[in-house]
Amino acid sequence: MSIEFLLPVFLGIAFLAVVTLITVYRPHPHNIDHVILFARRLDPSDLEGLLDAGEEWNLRHSLTTWAFRTAQEDRIRLAREYLRRVAHNAELIQLWVMQEYELIEGKERAAYTERDLLVVEALQLAIDLRFYSLAACLRIWFWMALRMYRLPQMLLPRVTDLRVQCGVNVLVKYRRLTELAGTLSFRYGKIYHDRLLDVL
């Protein structure tokens, strides 16, 4: 069978599969309560420590090759966990902020208030972070699947490389996103603001 025949067949299967998936698992709207309920706690300074090039250099030069490989395996696992939390929290914030964005959808950009601009910025950051997480998690998946932490020291993957992916600096963007989420939550009152900052 030729590619001209197989192409629409494969596209058809893909189309019907995604339609079925979206029909069965329909997305639900999220609000700030969902962010507070489902957010996974992540201290950006922990992530900063993990992605610190100096610390990795220190480990590389102070540990034996075998010990460094073991440490690097743990560090990769930890990075995966942290990045999953970043992706999860970014998704929650994005879904909440999208509700706010719907309110300003028809508005001219010139008529945006300061708050509207913050909503747009938060949405951009959340999307950037979600793309970042996809790329970073894919990279980690390859490291884990190919057991690259067992390679010779020169070829060992560097966790610090995960700091910037697709032009996105995860630490800078995540910090700014949580800051914006905090600012936007003031609309709901101080209690919401405090609770949100507490869980993020």
Add this chain to the structure above:
Amino acid sequence: MFWFGRALQVITFSLEVCVLLLMRRRQLHRKFPLFATYIAYVALETMLRSVFLSKPHIYFYVYWCTEPGAFLLRILAVHESFMHVLRSFYLLKWFRVLFPGTITMSLVSAGWHAYTHPAHASPVGAAIIGTAVTAQYIVLAISILFFVLVNLVPVPWRIHEYRIVLGFGLSSLAISFSGAVRSEFGTRFEFLSRMLPGVAYILALVVWLSAATHSLPERVQLSGERVSPEAVISGVRRQLLLIRSFLRKG
């Protein structure tokens, strides 16, 4: 075959008119101007083609003169729904350039390639056919991308946009598949390759009709929204006035 084709056209035209009327009634044409234009254009096109269905020579010219407008409007209409739901993606500069850029480049490249290498047709005819085939794949690709992105980045459920894209996806899938069957098996499954697009388009119209029966949702109001301090003060003043007047009466 002729009467089946005629019946399909009558059903198609009736459904298109129903969709248009329902859209007008629910004020959906304001939110989906390109989709409404597409349906109106296709209804007009169906009517025109029905008139010349028994005259193949004229039908040929009517078909190929009206087809470019239909596939351009089809892409614009599906893109309109895509943009409504995934508008936040357009905040990313690279996406804003890459997505419409890829669509335009694909259409131009397919049209140009067919124009410069015409096979069994005039250059203009080959360009129209090449672009039309590419347009179907583009619509199908946009539909798949739409549902993949919605799965990947869950966004609020919007019934109109989802059903509009679903209808376009089904219709494009059937057109591409029937073209592939024709190309692979020749006239062996002629009934299938000729009638499948029409039947699938009716299915798409039913899906669009089901979307048009839903009214536009009310604007979302945020729960727990804070009342402005000025509103609180004016409320307190009003209540104080009421209390004072009550005390005076007492």
